[in-house]
């Protein structure tokens with residue numbers, strides 16, 4: 001399928017690994033002029049080089065933390081006029097008991113998972129409206145919709161994010177600019193691997209991968225029978241970045257192998 005985005009400027013904020021990297025690859029494959037950001041420089045530069053070589057397209061790495069003003073400014077300077085904006089961030093690690101969640105932890109979660117994406121969107125939306133076209137896709141989490149007691153640092157701030165985009169997307173849709181969100185379930189990614197120790201600590205488990213993984217899968221039953229790979233999300237992200245998705249506005253699409261059961 002031709003996504004009809006060849007030559008457009010596209011940002012994948014959080015594009016050096018996991019779901020963001022896979023999305024960046026689908027966009028590069030479709031021929032965009034790509035900008036990818038991340039906090040860690042070495043992995044970011046390597047990803048940019050690999051994607052550029054694989055798809056023969058321009059990929060500009062921008063070291064930028066989306067949760068800070070300086071980081072966001074670095075992105076705005078590097079890519080002033082994107083047509084396509086996809087954003088993901090890594091929220092703070094799984095919490096332990098809810099009684100131990102402090103105001104400082106909440107502030108960290110909100111800065112990262114809510115204010116970061118909101119401020120990037122707020123900066124770019126006016127230009128997209130002026131140019132009469134734009135696509136915004138947030139890669140958030142299914143715990144925005146399905147609360148999980150160990151993901152208090154991720155779910156609540158993302159519930160606020162999808163509340164915000166539900167309103168803003170309807171305000172701007174008539175200008176040809178859409179916002180939609182993807183809500184991933186359990187995916188095998190570098191980020192998931194890095195969070196494993198925090199998960200073990202949150203549940204007071206043994207530091208044994210097999211024991212911890214068994215506990216994890218018992219607590220996360222996936223009807224599809226397997227954990228997602230990043231490629232199981234990226235095609236949907238790319239479709240939402242395309243003119244083909246012009247009638248999809250303000251939606252939250254859960255991609256979780258059927259883990260959470262609901263009709264709507």
Ligand SMILES: NC(=O)c1ccc[n+]([C@@H]2O[C@H](COP(=O)([O-])OP(=O)(O)OC[C@H]3O[C@@H](n4cnc5c(N)ncnc54)[C@H](OP(=O)(O)O)[C@@H]3O)[C@@H](O)[C@H]2O)c1
Pocket residue numbers: 013014015016017018019020021037038039040041043064065066067088089090091112139140141142143154184185186187188189190191192
């Ligand atoms: N994997 C899962 O099972 C799962 C489940 C539910 C929800 N999610 C959500 O899906 C999203 C992607 O997860 P993932 O597993 O793909 O994570 P990942 O493998 O850690 O990849 C995250 C990417 O974003 C970058 N990044 C993280 N925080 C950033 C920040 N503040 N500013 C700029 N770049 C940042 C990372 O690079 P640097 O670290 O170098 O910045 C990396 O390139 C996250 O929002 C996560 O909460 C994932």
